[in-house]
Amino acid sequence: MDCRFSTAYRTVSGFSALSESSVDAHHPRRAKHTPRFSTWLKSCSALLVVVLAAEVSFAQAVTEAPAVQAIKEGAATVNLGPLKLATPTPKDSMVARLIATLMPRNHISSQRLNDTISQRSLNLFLKSLDPMKLYFLQSDIDQFQRNALRIDDMVQAGDLSFAYEVFGRFIERVDQRVTVALELLDGEFDFEKDEQIIIDPEATTYAKDATESQDRWRRQIKYALLDLKDEGKEGDEARDLLRRRYLRYDRRWRDTNSDALLEMYLTSVTTAYDPHSTYMSPNSLDEFDMIMRLSLDGIGAQLREKDGNTVVSRVIPGGAAAKHGKLKPDDVIVSVGQDAEGPMVDIVEMPLNDVVGLIRGKAGSIVRLGVRPGGAGNVEIHQIVRARIELDESAARGKVIEHQIPGAPEQTRKIGYITLPSFYMDMEGAKNNKRDFRSSTRDVLRIIDDFKAQGIDGIVLDLSTNGGGSLTEAINLTGLFIDRGPVVQVKNADGSVQQYDDEDRGTAWDGPLVVMTSKFSASASEIFAGAIKDYHRGIVVGDPTSHGKGTVQTLMDLGQQLFRNNRENYGALKVTLQQFYLPDGESTQLAGVAADIVLPSITAKMDVAEGDLKFALPNDRVKPAKHDNYNMVPADLIGQLRSDSMGRIAQDKEFTELLQRIELYVRQKEQASISLKEDEFMARRKELDAQKEEEEKELEAEVGAQEIYRDYFYNREVLNIAHQYIDGLKKQNLAVAR
Secondary structure, rough: OOOOOOOEEEEOOEEEEOOOOOOOOOOOOOOOOOOOHHHHHHHHOOOOOOOOOOOOOOOEEEEEEEOEEEEEEOOEEEEOOOEEEEOOOOOHHHHHHHHHHHHHHHHOOOOOOOOHHHHHHHHHHHHHHHHOOOOOOHOOOOOOOOOOHHHHHHHHOOOOOHHHHHHHHHHHHHHHHHHHHHHHHHOOOOOOOOOEEOOOOHHHOOOOOOHHHHHHHHHHHHHHHHHHOOOOOHHHHHHHHHHHHHHHHHHHHHHHHHHHHOOOOOOOOOOOOOOOOOEEOOOHHHHHHHOOOEEEOOOOEEEEEEEEEEEEEEEOOOOHHHHOOOOOOOEEEEEEEEOOOOOOOOOOOOOOHHHHHHHOOOOOEEEEEEEEHHHHHOOEEEEEEEEEOOOOOHEEEEEEEEHHHHHOOEEEEEEEEEEOOOOOOOHHHHHHOOOOOOOOOHHHHEEEHHHHHOOOOOEEOOOOOOOEHHHHHHHHOOOOOOOOOOEEEEEOOOOEEEEEEEEEOOOOOOEEEEEOOOOOOOHHHHHHHHHHHHOOEEEEEOEEEEOOOOOOEEEEEEEHHHHOOOOOOEEEEEEEEEEEEOOEEEEOOOOOOOOOOEEEOOOHHHHOOOOHHOOOOOOOOOOOOOOOOOOOOOOOHHHHHHHHHHHHHOOOOOHHHHHHHHHHHHHHHHHOEHHHHHHHHHHHHHHHHHHHHHHHHHHHHHHHOOOOOOOOOHHHHHHHHHHHHHHHHHHHHOOOOO
16 A cells, blocks of 8 residues: 555554644645545555654663754743764664665666665655755755765665764754744744745755755744634744644654664665665554554544644544543543553653554553543543454445436435455465455455345445555455456566466456546556456546556565564565556556546546656556456447536536636646735635635545445446446446346
8 A cells, every 4th residue: 555645644553643744844835635635545544654753762872962952932941952862773784784685686676776776865865854955954965965875885784874964963953943943933024025935845955054044944934824824823822833833843853763763764775766665664564464454452543633732533433442432532632551550641742653652552451541521621531441443444345325316316226335445454364274364355245245135236346545455355356356367467577477367266246347446546456447447347437547556565574584483573675576467468557547437536636646756667568468358348338428427527516616626726736836925825825725624524524424435426426427337238238147
């Protein structure tokens, strides 16, 4: 699953954690979350790993480095103390050497760890630390460039000193910029001055000196104050909020431990090969394993961070917190204690990842939460017994929709709607031959059996928020809809091509099938949708093309590589070792899977496809494999479906409003700068707020109801298409008997 946004939305051991701040919380280029984007973000939650701050506390040697000793916070003085940087351990050096060995040996490109990879690695590492170029000076970059062609040699030798040199300088600069920001907040701002702020990092450079940097920060703060004023926060309230925000950001980076830094640095090396090869720290590997099982230990709640507070977004039905009955949305958690009598730890201003680490734990153990109900009043202590949580909302779910036939509202047609957020499988259960291990194919099969018992006429399979997952599951799921035959072809680094077939005779559903995709449908989703297209088994509806990820990754457990059976957790290398191709020989890499019928969508205009990523691998093709043609996608019928859909969309008020929002989004996206003159800023914001208000209403409905099928204009048009498709197949006698 490929989830590359900096906004932190995370599920960890039964906890979802939604951070309202991005890794760099101070710049104005904020994503306007559309409902479909927000749904995708939720579906990606399980696999997002965002390094905001320390994941675990390590008792280890530290080095003293220059730092700001005291930072003014309003009338008070905050003493941050000397900067303490974690030092690399022998284990870290061993991991670095192993990554340097495994990448060229296993990557599909067979490219050596050389000067080209080295220069890319530096650029990626700097971008991971300072994406908006707000902290480093150009002189810092010039100094780092002296080692730009040595990173390959240093990593091969297990030498991580350069990573710590760069990170130490970054923390220095963060301290300095935060000091400047707090001083500027004590001053006055001219909101009538006609000036701009650059919001596109590609359109700017690093500041050449402290004076230029201070002017950038003056503009950043001016933007932030205007932004808060638009939200109804002005004067001391707004300035105090920004002071806390900047200090919190500084503290988080200061708390970064060696595991988190190693993950950032080595991932900069691996993503220099391609955007999907990454190093996963031990903590990230543990979380990945838990998520793939779709069952975690915890209390069952979604958390978000707001102004330094940990706020409950949602209590998951059936979880430990729901059974306890007292924890509610909008409650603020202020402290956490372990077991029945452990000390309560203050978590105000604590990074969300660390809060999650305190609250999660083994099923059956006790955690105590200090809670301020609704964020006000006295603190109450909730004692909750942690439990195993099945993440059903990350699993396949289905519902039969009684869809009114267009033009004949008194008539309805039964359409089975399945939402599948990822291709998942309990790998441990499968490896141990567990009889009832969980997988996406098994869950979808159960849903289809239920649909057939209810007498459905067709199926809509929604993959619009599915970022991928298990290759095996993509093959198995395709097998539910075809008799047998090739599903995907895989090319190895040596150029050899292997064909993977569905070998089980028979189908679970042989009737009309509509597959929903978007730019967020990636990898395994594209294998499934592409195979369905190549077999002419069903139609694809959604964005013009899917994401365009046509590569296969494997997870290499580094502890197992080093020690075989008696292994420690050294993390893992996720490496791209193959490229996949559809039965007809086409690759989805960069190209994606084209929709048969395109619907308007903001996601189609977002720069979130494979081609928008740095160092994406090129597209090519292999020889086609022989396979059946189900003849269920006749060209004349598809032409009619497109034409009729366009006609309905042109007459639909909500689609018309969506097209206007898309036009606004495109205009906004193309802007490299924003006016900081208050009247111009507010006029622009008024236009954006009208869009944001509508989106938040839809998002609130999604988050609150957690519906399988959401009845709104986009989905209704998909069902209209499905209905007409079913009708067209019947008229042409092409729908095979069920």
